[in-house]
Amino acid sequence: MAVPVQVAEQRSQQLASYEQAVSACTRCRLAEGRTQVVFGSGNPDAELMFVGEAPGFHEDQQGVPFVGQAGKLLEKLLAGIGLERADVYIANVIKCRPPGNRDPQPDEIEACESHLFRQIELIQPQLVATLGNFATKLLTGKPLGITRVHGQEQWTTLGGNRVQLYPLYHPAAALYTPRMLQVLEEDFARIPQLLGTDDVPKPVLQLAPAPEPTVQLGLF
């Protein structure tokens, strides 16, 4: 649905100014080892938002989420449903890279999660796809793992908005597990239906196996 120009401009400005504020955040110890805060990127008016775990090495260097092999796979999956990166918004629960890509600690999650909730409040997406176990458990508030709940949409309230949550396998996990990739593709194929845009023509996917693992713990 098209957003009125004034609303879009205001939202974009608010998001940019929040990003500016978060770029100096020192609420938790992860500020000490980061190259930069990886706030998020994409369309401030996105109907579809993806939420992963935390920045890895390349994300920390470039300041953009999902820029490695997992990001490439995410882009291919998006292309498969007629979308580009610029159509969606991509963020992580944790905005600074944990050292050695270790799992984020509970106090770090507690310190950082309000940044994500504020992003959701500003963007007001219709659908929030959680990528992997970590984001899924946090945003559903339930202990059920991704293998149990992937592909099952559910309504919840995030950042003061009613949104549909849609848990998916993390692309980094699917890179090296063909069966998981197949399930991820199948779950992705339902996104247009959930967004109410399932009349969009779907290009043929050609997914090549990717090298170079940067798989983090807790992704599946």
Ligand code: SF4
């Ligand atoms: S991880 Fe989050 S809370 Fe911690 S310093 Fe970075 S932005 Fe702030």
